[in-house]
Amino acid sequence: MVSHIDDYSNYDALVVGAGFAGSVVARELAERANKKVLIIEQRSHIGGNAYDELDSSGVLIHAYGPHIFHTNSQRAYEYLSRFTAWRDYQHEVLADVHGTYTPVPFNLNSIELHFDEDKATALKDKLVSTFGADTKVPIIELRSQDDPLLSELADFVYQNVFLYYTQKQWGLAPEEVDPSVTARVPVLAGRDNRYFQDTYQGMPLDGYTKLFENMLDHPNIEVLTGCDAHEVLLFLAAGDTPPNAPFTKILAGGTPFEGEIIYTGPLDFLCAKRFGMLPYRSLDFVYKQLDEKHVLPCGTVNYTVSEDYTRITEYTWLTGQDLDHTTIMEEYPRAFADEPGQVPYYAILNDENRAHYERYLALFSELPTFHALGRLAEYRYFNMDQIVERALALADELCANELCTNEPCAK
Numbered sequence: 001m002v003s004h005i006d007d008y009s010n011y012d013a014l015v016v017g018a019g020f021a022g023s024v025v026a027r028e029l030a031e032r033a034n035k036k037v038l039i040i041e042q043r044s045h046i047g048g049n050a051y052d053e054l055d056s057s058g059v060l061i062h063a064y065g066p067h068i069f070h071t072n073s074q075r076a077y078e079y080l081s082r083f084t085a086w087r088d089y090q091h092e093v094l095a096d097v098h099g100t101y102t103p104v105p106f107n108l109n110s111i112e113l114h115f116d117e118d119k120a121t122a123l124k125d126k127l128v129s130t131f132g133a134d135t136k137v138p139i140i141e142l143r144s145q146d147d148p149l150l151s152e153l154a155d156f157v158y159q160n161v162f163l164y165y166t167q168k169q170w171g172l173a174p175e176e177v178d179p180s181v182t183a184r185v186p187v188l189a190g191r192d193n194r195y196f197q198d199t200y201q202g203m204p205l206d207g208y209t210k211l212f213e214n215m216l217d218h219p220n221i222e223v224l225t226g227c228d229a230h231e232v233l234l235f236l237a238a239g240d241t242p243p244n245a246p247f248t249k250i251l252a253g254g255t256p257f258e259g260e261i262i263y264t265g266p267l268d269f270l271c272a273k274r275f276g277m278l279p280y281r282s283l284d285f286v287y288k289q290l291d292e293k294h295v296l297p298c299g300t301v302n303y304t305v306s307e308d309y310t311r312i313t314e315y316t317w318l319t320g321q322d323l324d325h326t327t328i329m330e331e332y333p334r335a336f337a338d339e340p341g342q343v344p345y346y347a348i349l350n351d352e353n354r355a356h357y358e359r360y361l362a363l364f365s366e367l368p369t370f371h372a373l374g375r376l377a378e379y380r381y382f383n384m385d386q387i388v389e390r391a392l393a394l395a396d397e398l399c400a401n402e403l404c405t406n407e408p409c410a411k
């Protein structure tokens with residue numbers, strides 16, 4: 001860690017944000033292209049939203065919401081495995097549906113919990129024969145079916161799993177959110193009770209923060225925490241130009257910076273919100289420490305028909321810590337209003353917001369050394385593994401320019 005930078009021109013690349021996007025690119029540039037990299041992070045710690053820490057009772061909690069690693073990408077998995085061993089953990093989620101703990105994604109086991117035997121058999125047979133065994137069916141697609149049995153099932157799942165939860169999470173009905181959002185949690189024509197079916201699943205054995213410490217432990221990487229990029233970077237357009245004129249010059253610490261800039265924060269904030277703030281959803285977290293080994297039956301319970309919070313996560317299920325006490329966390333969704341301490345966790349996906357975002361992105365179109373990368377900077381809904389893949393892809397591009405191979409190399 002460094003505490004003060006006198007001369008930014010000592011660095012080949014500046015990375016804004018020490019989450020997965022920034023940290024992976026930093027490591028790759030440092031290692032494969034022998035670039036000297038400075039990471040600028042506004043928070044007091046590395047890890048971005050995946051940051052974890054011990055709470056006062058010794059439970060490893062995730063400070064920005066529960067993070068479970070899952071992927072089908074061998075590259076992302078193997079890459080992260082350089083920096084952590086894994087605890088085998090297969091996440092399960094139960095929805096509290098009027099007091100009945102129900103597997104989510106809603107599956108054949110869930111059907112049996114909510115319908116009498118004859119009806120359950122008919123619904124299961126119809127679901128499997130229509131879509132195929134183990135197929136994942138988005139609720140929007142299930143609702144569009146004409147068949148009376150499938151309509152009955154769709155109505156039940158919509159009312160008892162999706163409607164209230166989605167209203168809480170987004171302030172919108174399920175049909176008003178982008179279909180890709182609810183499709184993340186489909187109806188499953190099978191009996192797998194796990195939340196994810198990916199090939200690789202688990203939790204970093206010593207936590208995410210340790211994973212990041214290992215990733216950033218490289219002689220070419222320095223990290224400046226507690227520093228907002230706005231204090232360092234200035235983007236200038238040529239002459240006396242209108243607000244939508246593209247930037248043509250970057251200053252770092254007051255002097256021109258010619259190296260690569262990888263920016264992983266919100267793009268609208270980088271431009272002083274000149275076209276108005278992009279819409280985001282935020283969350284408030286409420287932690288409770290309890291003198292019981294476990295209070296939930298699994299890692300997460302979703303409250304799909306009751307309560308103001310969407311879900312409760314019990315961290316000791318995720319970490320496997322064997323304690324006689326536990327810590328749970330409730331999630332309360334909020335509209336993001338840029339209040340002190342509020343975090344813009346989720347982009348709100350729709351055409352209007354995308355167009356709004358593109359206006360910001362266009363401001364950087366004439367700066368080939370500027371790269372917007374990550375969940376905030378790209379205004380997308382990416383999981384951790386997708387971010388790792390995108391960061392590796394960008395690093396491939398940048399390292400190719402340096403005539404490097406996939407192996408560590410000297411410039």
Ligand code: FAD
Nearest residue numbers: 017019020021042048049065067068229265374375383384
């Ligand atoms: P971030 O982790 O947000 O990192 C960006 C960093 O940039 C932050 O540290 C921020 O402080 C810093 N920054 C921003 N602006 C500035 C600035 N101006 N100056 C300096 N620094 C700045 N994914 C999964 O795969 N599995 C899960 O179970 C999962 N659960 C999630 C639960 C919640 C509640 C949320 C919100 C997300 C979850 N995700 C999950 C998604 C995961 O958090 C993201 O994919 C991942 O963290 C994105 O990494 P990133 O580097 O793009 O962004």
Ligand code: UDP
Nearest residue numbers: 104161162165166169181182184185302304
């Ligand atoms: N969802 C729901 N009920 C559930 C679980 C999910 O309605 O029990 C919907 C909701 O709209 C949510 C989306 O599916 O925002 C995606 O859920 P996911 O668990 O992937 O959300 P995340 O973990 O990213 O917050």
